[in-house]
Amino acid sequence: MTKPFIGVSGNILRDTSGAYVDLLRSYVNQDYPRSIEEAGGIPVIIPFTKNLDVARETVAKLDALLLSGGHDVSPLNYGEEPLQGLGDVFPERDQFDFALLKAAEEKQIPIFCICRGIQILNVYRG
Structure with missing residues (x-):
């Protein structure tokens, strides 16, 4: 039996110290790929990109998608203004997801969703 390829939506992390200050890194928390492997799948990290055609073409090669956690979803996506207490948002990541x-x-x-992922799914479906 062939193992399924499961894509995990990636995020961006900016180094804030050391020799690589301000270097942007593509990442997912290690629990995502580890869990996919333990469940018998092959994890494929989908790096964040503003080129949405690349994102779509990547999904075309997958057997399933996992939307990972991360920043808060921008309330502008569902017609609301940001309120006090809103965490960091990453509108480009919203569009990527x-x-x-x-x-x-x-x-x-x-489609599997974790934390922010289920929020994005809810906003996407209206």
Whole structure:
């Protein structure tokens, strides 16, 4: 039996100390790929990109998608203004995740969501 390739939406981390200050890194928390491996899948980290065609083409090669956690979802995506207490937002990541969702739904593959991921899914579906 072939193991499924499960894409994990990536995020950006900016180094704030050491020799690599301000270097941007693509990442996911290690629990995501480890859990996918333990469940019998092959994790594929999908690095954040502003090129949404690349994001969609990546999903075309996958058997399932996992939207990872991260920043708060921008309330502007659902017609609301930011309120006090809102955490950091990353509107470009919102658009990246929307593109991943659209591609996964068009391909009709399973979508798994963690924390921010389920919020993005709810906003995406309205």
